[in-house]
Amino acid sequence: MSDTSPLSWTQLTRVASGRAIIDPAASYENKLVDLLYKQLLSVLRTRQPDIEAFIEGHRDIREGTDSQILYLLEAHGIWFQLLSIAEQNANVQQRRQIEKEYGRRRVPGTFAHTFSMASRHDIPAEEIQKVLNKSFFCPVITAHPTEAKRVTVLEIHRRIYILLKQLELTRWTPRERDELIHELRNEIDLLWLTGEIRLEKPTVAQEITWGLHFFTESLFDSAMKFYAELDRALRKVYPHIEFEVPPVFRFGSWIGGDRDGNPNVDTEVTAYALRENARASLKRYRQDLRDLGSKLSIASHSLRVPEHFLNALEQKLEMLGETESFSKRNPGEVFRQYLSCMLRNIDATLKNIDEPRKSSIAYHSAADLAFDLQTLERGLTDARCEHLSRSNVVPLRHMVDTFGFRTASLDLRENTTVTNAVLAEIWQALHQKTHFDVPDFKSDKWEEWVVSELMQPLRVIPNIDFLSNRAQATLAMLEQVKHYQRKLDSKAFGVFVLSMTQTSTDVLGVYLLAKYVGLFTDVDGLEACRILVVPLLETIEALEQGPSILSELLGHGFVRRTIRRNGDSQEVMVGYSDSNKDGGFLTSNWIISQAQTLIKKAGEKHKIPVSFFHGRGGSVSRGGAPSGRAIAAQPAGTIDARMRVTEQGEVVSYKYANHGFAEEQMEILAASALAHTLMSGKDPAFRINAELDEVMQALSGTAYVTYRKFIEIPGLVEFYQQASPVEELTLMKIGSRPARRFGAATLEDLRAIPWVFAWTQNRIMVPGWYGVGSSLEQLVSIRGELGKELLQELYNTHSLFRLILDSVEKTLLLVDMEVAEKFSELVVNTQYREAIFSDIKSEYERTTQMILQVTKEDHLCDRFPNFKRHFSRRLKSLNQVGIEQAELVKKFRDEQHNAEDRQNVLVPLLLSINCVAAGIGSTG
Structure with a gap:
């Protein structure tokens, strides 16, 4: 009888590294590498034949002329890029091979593996559903300057990746295969001819385009496959249970909202980011609705259309005033007529992004679009077309639930140095004092003033025109939140991340600024803030002070109410980069681990759930590690079905540039976090060993x-x-x-x-x-x-x-x-x-x-x-x-x-x- 027990991450590493599966993965990867090398060499022989001897290892780079060295460096750089593409392609193939050999249930980082483990430990379906309902897994794409590739280069990489996938197929004739290889060579030639070095620093607008590239090229599609796999795994492991699959996965972004040390991010840039984010999602929905309309050529006379759907269609047509024209365009095709109505709504919503006047037929929120999709879904199901509903409408609804009218929720980020300086200006104006008289930001006197301002009804602050440009810009940034939450999407903004947080007063200070610009839910500014402030603990000292910072923060009633209004969890961001720079690699990792446990306990004392936002980079030094193993190493109980993590620079390109790999990375993050949530209280490996x-x-x-x-x-x-x-x-x-x-x-x-x-x-x-x-x-x-x-x-x-x-x-x-x-x-x-x-x-x-x-x-x-x-x-x-x-x-x-x-x-x-x-x- 074959073993069906799940593999651990360590066992998977041994399998994937060739100790259990050797030839299929290694030989396939070697073939790809050999193919790419031959094509690159062919390009170089045409474009720069005098560097072939260097490439082949017959001459040393130090022997070259200035011109040869220049071209050699470019050739080596392109070769490294091609190697990464080949290895990523082989990685996907290797994972498939492991799945074939052992079954998907035994592969860590898959939903099948996670739910199989849960079933083995007698975790009931009710608990699984409860965990899913509160789950929130969110990669946050940042524009940290660690990505040296232009979008143009990324697009060439993607085409090369696709060609390699096509060459996997055995159906091609020799002629067709030669044509694909010729196309591959052309792409490598184009890569050689495309400038590798940016001539100018990218603008933030260009970085916004860079970030959205990954959504339009892979993540919108990958999200639909992600939910299909989640649903499939639940049905497979718990075949007699009907699960409700909620939107467990979201995306965040810092591109256009991260002001910490970047003077190029202003309110205009932030507004542009929000509009472009909204536009990207709406354009994708419009295209999918058009495709769905082309596909659902269902004649009403061929089945029994439920009365509730016909009533919904009639209401839609009357609202749009299009009863006659839509009926003539698609006579007897009620599902197409309904989709035509939805397209009119989407077009109006897109137009509203740039126009101040709201169209009466535009969707007010993504929830309205999701409701229409549910209506269509139910109509098809009740018309005995459940298979069409499940394969065509449900994936689109999952996409809308995931991306809303925002694509990614935009976090705002600023440094404590700036927010405290802005408050100091306001303090001076209110007290008619000079900057020499401002209390120390860590003093009791400063804390008393901040708290007293927060506890009393909102009063008018001095004329903003008398504040510095930096202060005005900071307040304007906060003023944007209320406007765009109403105009675009209630989740258009994520949270306000406060860099270099040292005290609880630092966080309260941001809430006070938000109060001054009317960002509380009541006119007096006493109830709750419309955006959650997240302390970023990024030095060893700040991480050690984290539990007391949080405990002091949660002692304020308006903070607790703000938490309940904004997801019912206080997020705390832990920074791997600066803590490493501050205390070294081992200490940074250990202190972050300890801090999470103690911060979680501080939240429990106040009966407030705490979640963590991991500020990881790509390199080991900045917290980079394989997602599954990094999650498995988190302290017991600290994930609890909620986790955000930054994806920076080259990591974004690596993980999310291509469909198959992007879907795999999303599943690894969510499945690993779910496994940690379900198992950390039951697995002996998580027990504290003093x-x-x-x-x-x-x-x-x-x-x-x-x-x-x-x-x-x-x-x-x-x-x-x-x-x-x-x-x-x-x-x-x-x-x-x-x-x-x-x-x-x-x-x-x-x-x-x-x-x-x-x-x-x-x-x-x-x-x-x-x-x-x-x-x-x-x-x-x-x-x-x-x-x-x-x-x-x-x-x-x-x-x-x-x-x-x-x-x-x-x-x-x-x-x-x-x-x-x-x-x-x-x-x-x-x-x-x-x-x-x-x-x-x-x-x-x-x-x-x-x-x-x-x-x-x-x-x-x-x-x-x-x-x-x-x-x-x-x-x-x-x-x-x-x-x-x-x-x-x-x-x-x-x-x-x-x-x-x-x-x-x-x-x-x-x-x-x-x-x-x-x-x-x-x-x-």
Whole structure:
């Protein structure tokens, strides 16, 4: 009898990496890689034949002329892009192979797996339905400057991906197959001819277009398949239960609403983002309604149309005044007539986006459109056409429930420094004082004033014209919320994310600003706010203070009422990037885990549900990890069917550019979060082990001290700036956001993204591993054999520790000390250079040794053959490009070169940065 028990994520990794399934996946991937290499080589022979010897490995890049180096860098960058497309395609195929071999119920990250586990643990259907009803899973697409690909390039990538999928089919004749391969070569040729480097920084409007590209190309379609798979899995595992499938999945966006450090985002840009978001969803509904109208050619005389549907149609026709014209256009086809009415409503709604006057026939909300679809659905079902309803109307209704008239809910984000400064201006005006008299923002006096203003009925604030431009812009941003919630969609806005939250008063201050602009539900500004303020805890100190911040916040009645009005859950955002930059990789992950547990308990004391918004980036250093495993490593009870997570830059392209992969990623997120919700109270793996948590605390403490000692070494800032292309990164045109907050150039004010990006380019990768080796070594040094045994127990049973070690090990494989040393030679101060680079090498060797000791491997990433194979394909090229980049940085910084010489160096330098980013798989 075959085993039908679900596979774990670790077991799936072993299966997927070739220990259980070897030839099908590896050989298929190799065939794709070989095919793409031949086509690229064919293009290069035509376009740039003198670099073939370099590409084939017969000559070293350092032997090339300036012109050859330029084209070589472009060729390597394109090759890395093609490799990623091939590997993604093979990943989908590999997952299919595993499903064929073991069955879908045994594959983690699928609904079938999650509900199968639930059934095995005797979880009743009623509990499943209860969890589904409160579920809210939401990726939030951000415009962080980590994406170096233009939309034009993404479109070429998508066409290449589709061609590879077509070539999977065995039905083609040799002639047809040759035609597809020829088309593939043409796309690669187009990729070569398309400029890789942006000539200008993208505007926020262009970033909005970039974000919406993924919805129009894949996510609208993927959402329908997502719900179909959810419904299918429920029916399969619980065949005798009729489940109601609610809208469990939504999307959010920061593009056009994120003002933190980006002066290019203003009220006009935000309004544009909201309109474009609404337009994208409505255009898609219009197209789907047209397609549905073409398909539903049902003659009324061929079946019995239910009376309630005919009545609904009559009301629609009368409202539109189109009874005669629609009846003539589609005589005897009542379902088409109904769809024609809906199209008129949609067209009017689209027109209302830009016109101040509302058309009387426009839909007032997405709920009205959903109601019409339910009417159509019920009409078809009662006419004994349930199959047509289920396959055609239900998916569209799920799409409307998911995307509304907004596509994605737009979060607003601003920094505490700004919101407190705006409040300070208002305080000065009210008290007729100077800025020297403003109380300290962390003082009791400041808190007392903020609270007293919130507790009394709204009074008129001084004339806004007397406030600074920044203050006026901040208040105008909040004023937009009420307008667009009414005009477009009640969920057009998501939440207000407050960056660098340090105290509960910081959050209350934003509510006070909202009160001043009339954003409360009552005229006195005492009842509830129309938008929820979410504290973003992104430093080690803020995360440790998180429970008390939340507890103080929930002590206010209007905050509790605001929570109930806005989803009935207080969201708290935890930041992986800045906490890593602040305290190192291990400490950041541990503190975030601990903070979630304690924050959740603080909410329980006030009987307020708490959910978490995970601010993850693409790289390990910024919280990047496989979604399923990252979710499985969350503390017990902290997900509770609600989770938001940022999807930034290159992660968005990787996950959501193509249909099959996008659907898979959506299912992994939702199914894994559901599994955590259903199982974390029942699975022994989630039980708190005080002894192991004490070991984790000790490891975190040592890692923190080691990391802080490193970043506080005299000359570290100088070493970092000179031994990496961090200054040159500011010349990259990959985002509308400046690289530094408020124009500062200190390490504290440098954004986490360039901090990680620069360490990635020089192949040192400090944020992804530094301090871990010392923490492991010290534990063994102090506790001896017991320490080794505890590390083994942690490794085998503690999902967070295992995830941390796996991530560190993969990062260590990406480190290259030869490239790193080449960059270190750019540091002018010999003393700093030798001391700091020696320290880096020692900790790297220590961390590598300790990781291998715990995992019992001979070499790094023996446990991850897929990852190792993918990286090995890139290694030689990456190292050559890295060494060449160090030389280009040196030339670019040479003060003896004139402006023209520096400009000639700049293009290949920027190409090398793009190339390394593509080869490593992330920018920051």
